[in-house]
Amino acid sequence: MTQRVRLIPLLIVMVAPCRGVTAQSWRTVESARQLHDSAEHRVHVRYGAGRIDVGGTNAPLLYSMTLRYDEATTTPIHQYDAGARTLTLGVEGESPKFSRNMGDKSRGEMRLALSRSVPIDLDFELGATKAQLDLGGLSLLGLHLASGASETVLDFSTPNQSRMRSLDVDVGAASFEARNLGNANVSAVHVHGGVGSVELDFAGQWSQDMTVDADLALGKLTLHLPRDVGIRVEVQKFLASFDQQGLQKRGDAYYSDNWDSAKYHLRLRAQTTFGGIELDRVD
Amino acid sequence: MARRISAAATIPVVALALISSLSTVAAAQAAATSRSARPVATTTQLQNQRTMSDRLRRQIEQMRARPEGSRLPPADSFTVGPRAITPTTPVTGSVAIAEGSLDVSGHLDGSAYVIDGDIVVHSGGVISGDAVSIGGRVLLDGGRIDGERLTLSAPATEAIRAQAVPPLTTWQSIKLVLGWFAVLAIIGLGVLIFAEPNMDGVVEAMEESFSRAFWFGLLGEIMALPVLALLVVGLVLTLLGILLVPFAVVAYCIALAGLLALGFLAVARLTGSFWSRRDARSTTTPRSANLRALFVGLVLYMGLWMLAAIFTWQPMAGAILRGVALAVSWVAVTVGLGAAMLSRAGTRRLAARSRGTGPARRPAPEDLAWQTPTPVTGVTAARRPAATAVKEIP
Numbered sequence: 095m096t097q098r099v100r101l102i103p104l105l106i107v108m109v110a111p112c113r114g115v116t117a118q119s120w121r122t123v124e125s126a127r128q129l130h131d132s133a134e135h136r137v138h139v140r141y142g143a144g145r146i147d148v149g150g151t152n153a154p155l156l157y158s159m160t161l162r163y164d165e166a167t168t169t170p171i172h173q174y175d176a177g178a179r180t181l182t183l184g185v186e187g188e189s190p191k192f193s194r195n196m197g198d199k200s201r202g203e204m205r206l207a208l209s210r211s212v213p214i215d216l217d218f219e220l221g222a223t224k225a226q227l228d229l230g231g232l233s234l235l236g237l238h239l240a241s242g243a244s245e246t247v248l249d250f251s252t253p254n255q256s257r258m259r260s261l262d263v264d265v266g267a268a269s270f271e272a273r274n275l276g277n278a279n280v281s282a283v284h285v286h287g288g289v290g291s292v293e294l295d296f297a298g299q300w301s302q303d304m305t306v307d308a309d310l311a312l313g314k315l316t317l318h319l320p321r322d323v324g325i326r327v328e329v330q331k332f333l334a335s336f337d338q339q340g341l342q343k344r345g346d347a348y349y350s351d352n353w354d355s356a357k358y359h360l361r362l363r364a365q366t367t368f369g370g371i372e373l374d375r376v377d
Numbered sequence: 378m379a380r381r382i383s384a385a386a387t388i389p390v391v392a393l394a395l396i397s398s399l400s401t402v403a404a405a406q407a408a409a410t411s412r413s414a415r416p417v418a419t420t421t422q423l424q425n426q427r428t429m430s431d432r433l434r435r436q437i438e439q440m441r442a443r444p445e446g447s448r449l450p451p452a453d454s455f456t457v458g459p460r461a462i463t464p465t466t467p468v469t470g471s472v473a474i475a476e477g478s479l480d481v482s483g484h485l486d487g488s489a490y491v492i493d494g495d496i497v498v499h500s501g502g503v504i505s506g507d508a509v510s511i512g513g514r515v516l517l518d519g520g521r522i523d524g525e526r527l528t529l530s531a532p533a534t535e536a537i538r539a540q541a542v543p544p545l546t547t548w549q550s551i552k553l554v555l556g557w558f559a560v561l562a563i564i565g566l567g568v569l570i571f572a573e574p575n576m577d578g579v580v581e582a583m584e585e586s587f588s589r590a591f592w593f594g595l596l597g598e599i600m601a602l603p604v605l606a607l608l609v610v611g612l613v614l615t616l617l618g619i620l621l622v623p624f625a626v627v628a629y630c631i632a633l634a635g636l637l638a639l640g641f642l643a644v645a646r647l648t649g650s651f652w653s654r655r656d657a658r659s660t661t662t663p664r665s666a667n668l669r670a671l672f673v674g675l676v677l678y679m680g681l682w683m684l685a686a687i688f689t690w691q692p693m694a695g696a697i698l699r700g701v702a703l704a705v706s707w708v709a710v711t712v713g714l715g716a717a718m719l720s721r722a723g724t725r726r727l728a729a730r731s732r733g734t735g736p737a738r739r740p741a742p743e744d745l746a747w748q749t750p751t752p753v754t755g756v757t758a759a760r761r762p763a764a765t766a767v768k769e770i771p
Contacts, residue, residue: 122530128523
């Protein structure tokens with residue numbers, strides 16, 4: 095009430111725009127947990143808004159996380175259930191799907207390093223984030239990535255140490271880029287996109303055949319495919335373009351020339367409504 | 378006989394005294410044994426608790442109230458100052474210290490919590506639970522932490538300070554009102570010096586129709602934001618105008634603030650002129666009369682806020698007075714804004730006068746003060762110099 099004394103009506107309008115800004119209070123938390131055994135763990139990462147970098151570590155740690163967060167709106171999560179071997183990391187408080195889209199300087203930041211020695215079933219739930227996920231060298235048994243309005247780069251810079259059961263990506267209005275999927279050591283990849291661009295690069299060290307389901311509602315789907323891998327493409331499109339890039343049509347699918355002779359095969363089912371599908375054969 | 382009686386009586390007394398003293402010694406020894414059986418840490422903890430300041434206690438409780446500090450033990454569990462756990466003094470249970478570091482070279486069968494200090498686990502040291510440091514670091518120097526290693530930056534002092542800011546005192550409120558009065562008086566003086574004709578125009582618009590000015594001002598207040606939005610949208614639609622949007626927004630806000638200020642000062646001058654007319658016979662120039670009217674008007678309006686400030690100590694009366702001051706000030710600002718808009722910040726009147734179609738300037742009450750109604754004893758009234766009789770706007 096006393097503030098009104100000073101804010102005489104003449105000046106209320108003059109200062110009102112300056113008082114609408116919500117105060118932020120940034121804090122940093124560092125959390126790590128020593129590695130006790132190499133049993134399988136389930137890791138759930140939840141991050142609403144900001145920048146997130148994930149990588150691997152060879153240190154004797156299950157994980158190491160550095161988190162910068164706004165304590166006025168968010169609360170850090172670092173929960174570990176030793177019995178269930180479940181680890182939950184990130185922040186809560188902002189809805190990942192509807193979090194504010196602010197400038198990078200005012201955003202939080204999360205840096206996470208996961209053990210390369212432990213088999214991990216990894217689950218990401220990201221909001222309005224700029225994510226750089228280099229999961230190369232980890233021992234991933236499964237990967238599920240759900241993100242809202244994000245700019246995500248998923249990279250398997252080095253081969254995955256375990257055979258991954260499945261790789262599921264569900265992105266909303268986003269830009270999603272996956273690099274070196276050949277190193278993922280996975281047989282089934284599911285990519286579901288809303289609006290935006292999805293770019294899948296299948297370079298890397300192939301160890302098995304792969305089946306990819308890519309579904310993009312509105313936007314551009316770009317696939318970078320190694321020439322030494324046999325390609326079979328099924329396309330379902332409506333008001334969308336498809337660049338065949340020398341593939342030959344047999345029945346209801348398009349095949350590469352080396353389909354019968356290639357060591358590894360990629361079966362791709364691509365579906366888009368508005369936009370385009372572009373294939374890029376790389377050496 | 379008497380001695381026998383006395384001796385006989387003395388023996389039981391002495392015996393009772395001996396028994397009593399022995400029991401006291403035994404009790405004291407038992408108590409001492411009991412105390413010595415307690416962990417050394419507990420004794421130290423009790424001593425240190427006496428030195429824990431209220432500020433630190435509050436800080437710990439505030440941290441515990443936050444989600445990230447929920448695992449902290451109560452403030453009473455904390456000791457103040459550095460502490461060491463050596464191989465010869467293993468500790469069972471959690472250890473919590475503040476304003477000091479914890480050096481662990483032995484075995485801690487529990488968790489460690491440190492506020493404003495480091496946790497250092499040396500070679501051979503083991504913490505079987507979590508190691509939590511707030512405002513410090515957790516360092517592994519060859520030791521082992523079985524639980525979580527958690528480092529949390531110190532809470533923002535601004536947040537704590539903001540919670541502890543007391544409300545303004547009566548004297549502080551009065552000073553604030555005086556400060557704003559001074560600011561408004563300076564602005565008013567500047568307007569009178571550099572833009573007096575504009576203020577005259579606003580005052581005349583108010584005098585022409587008070588209610589019209591009020592409703593126009595109310596409409597202006599309601600439409601202020603939509604007009605700004607339309608302005609921005611219009612600029613955006615022109616594409617090239619997008620670059621001008623920030624400048625347009627700033628210019629619009631400045632213009633609006635200027636209209637509000639001009640209008641409020643004009644209302645204050647008009648209100649003050651009613652009091653000034655009582656001194657109509659004084660021989661002052663129009664500008665000084667206007668200045669006095671403005672000053673009196675500001676005193677009146679700010680007087681309401683001053684009254685509210687004086688009653689800050691009494692919440693109910695203070696709130697009512699602030700409500701009254703707010704309502705009166707809002708009406709004044711609304712009328713002033715409406716008049717400023719109607720007169721286009723006073724320029725409409727100036728334009729009309731320059732074309733010669735507008736009404737002649739209303740003389741200030743002091744302008745007519747020199748005239749006498751009728752000549753006295755055949756002496757005609759003296760004429761005032763033309764320059765001050767009617768102030769013409771070039």
